[in-house]
Amino acid sequence: MSAPALRLSGVKKRFGRSEIIKGVDLTIPMGERHAIIGPNGAGKSTLFNLISARFPVTAGRIELKGEDVTGLRPFEINRKGLSRSFQITNIFPRLTVFENLRCAVLWSLGYKYSFWHRLEGLRDAREKAEQVLEDIGLMRRRDTPAGILSYAEQRALEIGITIAGGADVILLDEPTAGMSRSETDEAVALIRRVSENRTLVMVEHDMSVVFGLADRISVLVYGDIIATGAPGEIRSNATVQEAYLGTSFAHA
Amino acid sequence: MEFFLISLLNGVTYGLLLFMLSSGLTLIFSMMGILNFAHASFYMLGAYFAYQISAYVGFWPALIVAPLTVGVIGALVERYGLRRAHHYGHVAELLFTFGLAFLIEEIVHLIWGKAAVDYRVPGSLEGTLFTLFSTSFPIYKGFMMLVSVGMLLALYGLLTRTRIGLIIQAALSRPDMVEALGHNVPRIFMLVFGGGAALAGLAGVIGGNAFVTEPGMAAAVGSIVFVVVVVGGLGSLAGAFVASLLIGIIQTFAVAIDFSVTDMAAALGIDLAGGSNLARLSISQLAPVLPYLLMVAILIFRPRGLMGARES
Amino acid sequence: MSQVLLHRNRLMVWGGTLAVMALLPVVFSQGFAISLLCQIGIMAIFALSYNMLLGQTGLLSFGHAVYYGLGAFVTLHVLNANLGIPVTLLPLAGGAAGLLAGIVLGWVSTKRAGTTFAMISLGIGEMVAASSLMFPGFFGGEGGVSGNRVTGKGLFGITYGPQIEMYYLIAGWAFVCMIAMFALTQTPLGRMANAVRDNPERAEFVGYNPQWVRYLMLVLSGLFAGIAGGLTALNYEIVTAESLSAHTSGAVLLMAFVGGVGFFYGPVIGAVLITVLQIAVAGLTKAWLFYFGVFFLVMVLYAPGGLASLLVMHKRLWQARMMGWLLPSYLLAAVPGLILFGGTIVMVEMAYALLGGAELGGSEVKVFGFVVDASSGLAWAAAAIVAGLGMLLLKRALREVSYQWNNVHAALTRGMTA
Numbered sequence: 001m002s003a004p005a006l007r008l009s010g011v012k013k014r015f016g017r018s019e020i021i022k023g024v025d026l027t028i029p030m031g032e033r034h035a036i037i038g039p040n041g042a043g044k045s046t047l048f049n050l051i052s053a054r055f056p057v058t059a060g061r062i063e064l065k066g067e068d069v070t071g072l073r074p075f076e077i078n079r080k081g082l083s084r085s086f087q088i089t090n091i092f093p094r095l096t097v098f099e100n101l102r103c104a105v106l107w108s109l110g111y112k113y114s115f116w117h118r119l120e121g122l123r124d125a126r127e128k129a130e131q132v133l134e135d136i137g138l139m140r141r142r143d144t145p146a147g148i149l150s151y152a153e154q155r156a157l158e159i160g161i162t163i164a165g166g167a168d169v170i171l172l173d174e175p176t177a178g179m180s181r182s183e184t185d186e187a188v189a190l191i192r193r194v195s196e197n198r199t200l201v202m203v204e205h206d207m208s209v210v211f212g213l214a215d216r217i218s219v220l221v222y223g224d225i226i227a228t229g230a231p232g233e234i235r236s237n238a239t240v241q242e243a244y245l246g247t248s249f250a251h252a
Numbered sequence: 253m254e255f256f257l258i259s260l261l262n263g264v265t266y267g268l269l270l271f272m273l274s275s276g277l278t279l280i281f282s283m284m285g286i287l288n289f290a291h292a293s294f295y296m297l298g299a300y301f302a303y304q305i306s307a308y309v310g311f312w313p314a315l316i317v318a319p320l321t322v323g324v325i326g327a328l329v330e331r332y333g334l335r336r337a338h339h340y341g342h343v344a345e346l347l348f349t350f351g352l353a354f355l356i357e358e359i360v361h362l363i364w365g366k367a368a369v370d371y372r373v374p375g376s377l378e379g380t381l382f383t384l385f386s387t388s389f390p391i392y393k394g395f396m397m398l399v400s401v402g403m404l405l406a407l408y409g410l411l412t413r414t415r416i417g418l419i420i421q422a423a424l425s426r427p428d429m430v431e432a433l434g435h436n437v438p439r440i441f442m443l444v445f446g447g448g449a450a451l452a453g454l455a456g457v458i459g460g461n462a463f464v465t466e467p468g469m470a471a472a473v474g475s476i477v478f479v480v481v482v483v484g485g486l487g488s489l490a491g492a493f494v495a496s497l498l499i500g501i502i503q504t505f506a507v508a509i510d511f512s513v514t515d516m517a518a519a520l521g522i523d524l525a526g527g528s529n530l531a532r533l534s535i536s537q538l539a540p541v542l543p544y545l546l547m548v549a550i551l552i553f554r555p556r557g558l559m560g561a562r563e564s
Numbered sequence: 565m566s567q568v569l570l571h572r573n574r575l576m577v578w579g580g581t582l583a584v585m586a587l588l589p590v591v592f593s594q595g596f597a598i599s600l601l602c603q604i605g606i607m608a609i610f611a612l613s614y615n616m617l618l619g620q621t622g623l624l625s626f627g628h629a630v631y632y633g634l635g636a637f638v639t640l641h642v643l644n645a646n647l648g649i650p651v652t653l654l655p656l657a658g659g660a661a662g663l664l665a666g667i668v669l670g671w672v673s674t675k676r677a678g679t680t681f682a683m684i685s686l687g688i689g690e691m692v693a694a695s696s697l698m699f700p701g702f703f704g705g706e707g708g709v710s711g712n713r714v715t716g717k718g719l720f721g722i723t724y725g726p727q728i729e730m731y732y733l734i735a736g737w738a739f740v741c742m743i744a745m746f747a748l749t750q751t752p753l754g755r756m757a758n759a760v761r762d763n764p765e766r767a768e769f770v771g772y773n774p775q776w777v778r779y780l781m782l783v784l785s786g787l788f789a790g791i792a793g794g795l796t797a798l799n800y801e802i803v804t805a806e807s808l809s810a811h812t813s814g815a816v817l818l819m820a821f822v823g824g825v826g827f828f829y830g831p832v833i834g835a836v837l838i839t840v841l842q843i844a845v846a847g848l849t850k851a852w853l854f855y856f857g858v859f860f861l862v863m864v865l866y867a868p869g870g871l872a873s874l875l876v877m878h879k880r881l882w883q884a885r886m887m888g889w890l891l892p893s894y895l896l897a898a899v900p901g902l903i904l905f906g907g908t909i910v911m912v913e914m915a916y917a918l919l920g921g922a923e924l925g926g927s928e929v930k931v932f933g934f935v936v937d938a939s940s941g942l943a944w945a946a947a948a949i950v951a952g953l954g955m956l957l958l959k960r961a962l963r964e965v966s967y968q969w970n971n972v973h974a975a976l977t978r979g980m981t982a
Contacts, residue, residue: 052769054765073768073773074765074768074769075768075769075771075772075773078768078769078770078771079771083769083770084769090763090765090766090769091763091766092758092759092762092763092766092767093762093763094758094761094762095755095758095759095762099755099758102755103755103756103759103767103770104770106752106755106756106770106771106772107770107771107772108771111752112752113752113753113756113772113776113777113780114751114752114753115748115751115752115753115754115780115784116751117751117752118747118750118751119750119751119752119754119755120750122752161766161770164770165770165771281679285679287679287682287683333861333865336865337864337865337868340864340868342678342679343618343622343624344864344868346624346679346682347624347817347821347860347864348861348864348865350626350814350817351857351860351861351864352861354814354853354856354857354860355854355857355858355861358853358854358857359854361853362851362854362915362916362919363919471810475686475687475690475810478683478686478687479683479687481683482680482683482684482687486679486680533698537698538698540694540697541691541694541695541698543687544687544688544690544691544694545691547684547687548672548687548688548691551672551673551675551676551684552672552675555675555676
């Protein structure tokens with residue numbers, strides 16, 4: 001059996017005096033779609049920021065595909081095959097949609113800091129970027145500066161940038177936040193398409209999205225994971241219901 | 253010992269003066285995100301205004317009027333220039349203050365000419381405060397210390413004990429929140445900018461006659477103040493204080509030491525006669541670049557600055 | 565298909581640039597014009613290299629003259645050392661010096677971005693400028709270092725004695741550098757520099773180290789600044805510490821910014837305009853630095869995209885045949901604009917005459933061909949009234965301009981969505 005995609009052991013994060021993440025242990029096997037849910041302020045986004053090295057951990061250890069990545073910098077972790085999206089859209093606003101995606105594939109294709117390749121001559125980069133452009137349905141906006149896209153389009157681009165580099169572990173931070181019902185449905189279909197054969201970890205508030213997509217779910221409450229399991233188990237878990245979900249949850 | 257104590261006193265005096273500049277710069281930076289390139293120009297204006305005013309009515313009125321005038325000019329600059337540049341982002345703001353510094357220097361050229369003006373220490377403050385062994389410490393240096401420490405305490409009191417101070421402190425970290433609570437943040441910005449300019453002006457009034465009042469003084473002090481802010485850590489008042497004193501003392505000592513690496517080596521019995529030019533430079537010749545070398549060292553070993561909290 | 569078209573267009577632009585460069589000294593053949601063209605060519609390279617930082621990577625530098633100045637000093641030293649390197653290739657020595665300086669100094673300065681980078685670049689600039697006085701052996705002290713380019717080795721009978729030969733050397737290097745700098749914008753590094761400018765954090769999450777991207781861009785920009793410095797050294801045959809100073813750093817910032825940092829060719833426009841203005845305005849008035857300062861501030865406040873962006877905006881209107889909508893309002897604004905301009909200039913000139921009176925002799929000034937007595941209150945009042953009136957009218961006229969702009973803009977976006 002191969003190493004899990006992600007393994008967190010005893011991960012803690014303290015800001016000043018308050019401990020936001022209080023020792024999380026979590027193992028996510030390869031190819032799983034995993035959702036992290038929890039009330040506001042539970043530390044879900046912080047946990048993502050720790051895994052992707054946006055913040056340094058206070059204590060604990062993070063392994064990516066069996067390799068210790070604790071203390072690495074974000075670009076180093078990205079090069080090892082982990083990519084993430086952001087809750088607040090984080091794109092290159094003055095570049096066109098196509099250039100945004102091309103930037104996202106350059107490193108994975110091995111072009112690094114090259115100043116001796118002509119971008120236009122790099123067929124693989126162009127084709128890869130165009131493929132993602134099609135996947136996220138933004139062909140018509142190919143040459144539009146990303147900064148003037150609509151909100152839903154920017155969210156799609158955000159996901160596109162995240163998956164373009166071909167990372168096999170993908171972290172999506174509230175991919176459907178602020179979307180209408182129909183936009184959410186489209187986004188879910190997109191996520192389902194692009195996460196095939198990859199490991200997906202996502203933070204999400206929309207319970208129908210979570211239960212529609214996830215193979216397993218972890219519940220994070222005040223910096224602790226109180227339960228991890230298949231959607232059915234989580235739904236019927238008494239501690240979860242008591243601690244966070246209340247009654248509304250049972251109907252989701 | 254005597255040399256050491258006197259140099260230390262001089263260094264602290266100079267350092268406190270630097271802090272009057274760097275504190276305003278830091279406050280403006282951490283509140284508005286603006287690095288005010290023209291800050292040292294306000295220092296220069298303070299000195300020239302004081303020179304002009306004291307020529308008519310004497311030094312004491314100038315001590316009050318000149319900083320206030322500079323403060324009003326600063327507030328106007330914020331209201332009618334910076335606020336517009338703000339729409340185009342930080343680079344535009346920085347460029348605006350850069351252009352302003354250039355323009356102020358040119359206006360000073362125009363009004364007072366290119367040579368230094370004869371701005372002197374007032375007669376009532378001339379003389380010796382005390383004599384340490386054989387070196388005398390002038391009254392005026394003591395006066396400078398008094399003014400800067402007084403200003404420091406006033407600033408501290410203003411920030412911690414008054415309502416406006418608390419709002420300013422809150423606006424330092426969360427301007428959006430403060431605005432949501434119904435405070436007029438643009439007006440607070442104008443006040444802070446004007447206040448910072450007035451502080452710089454006051455530094456100019458007491459520094460202009462201790463050193464020299466000439467059109468190049470803004471550029472000379474300006475880059476040192478930037479170094480202070482980088483060394484202290486961007487956005488940290490405490491850091492600016494420590495770095496101001498540090499650089500003030502280092503520069504004062506360096507200017508007074510006429511040693512070179514070759515001399516030092518000779519004292520240790522090593523002959524470096526054939527050594528490079530670098531080894532033959534005396535410390536006092538190196539004095540102008542020491543603050544910058546310190547900055548480079550800090551950037552390499554502690555990029556955040558001595559007490560900086562922010563990364564950029 | 566569009567790829568081919570793009571290529572042909574690009575070839576035409578570069579071919580046209582080359583032809584213009586070749587023909588300029590034929591059209592403007594007077595001695596001073598050739599010197600001016602030389603200066604423009606050098607400044608175009610320098611300003612383009614500056615824009616690799618500001619426009620392309622988002623790094624606002626106040627110390628770019630360091631690379632330019634060091635390039636100039638090294639070039640003269642290499643020339644004076646008589647190493648047998650052909651003069652044609654000597655700017656490369658400057659380029660190497662700029663590159664090396666970038667490798668060393670850039671390593672420190674690009675550790676940080678944004679505002680901190682701006683301060684550090686200033687500090688490092690001051691440090692190098694201050695040390696120039698400490699090493700008179702290399703920097704030549706107050707008098708600087710001089711050389712004679714004709715003693716250098718000629719190639720195919722070209723000695724670079726006559727200024728026109730120097731011009732073609734500069735033009736040749738300018739052309740090569742421009743192509744190289746443009747090509748750089750079309751490479752992975754060039755594109756990632758844009759990405760780092762837009763959003764360094766995101767760049768980090770697609771695998772790039774923003775610090776390293778900034779560093780490489782700064783090093784390469786140092787190379788081109790060094791080449792520009794090398795050409796300056798050969799052109800004037802003397803280099804002083806002035807070329808390293810904050811003043812030179814400010815000048816290149818002014819050129820790049822006024823030209824427009826958002827477009828590749830913007831800094832070239834700036835280099836041409838500022839160099840010409842410098843000579844034209846400085847010849848006319850003592851107050852030219854003051855006018856430059858005001859001009860810069862007005863550009864920052866009202867046209868932060870620079871001249872290139874104004875050109876592009878109007879080109880779009882021209883193509884949509886909508887210039888007719890705007891022209892009347894422009895004319896309407898031009899009249900009070902000129903009145904304000906005239907009144908202000910009279911006041912500034914009178915102020916310079918009055919305050920600088922002792923050194924210039926007398927309070928009489930010649931403005932626009934008239935002689936005005938700066939000591940007369942009447943003249944001041946008249947100028948002030950004219951300027952005030954101009955300002956008042958201009959404000960109203962500008963309202964009309966912005967109204968028409970909104971109309972045009974609305975029509976354009978409607979056209980786009982339709």
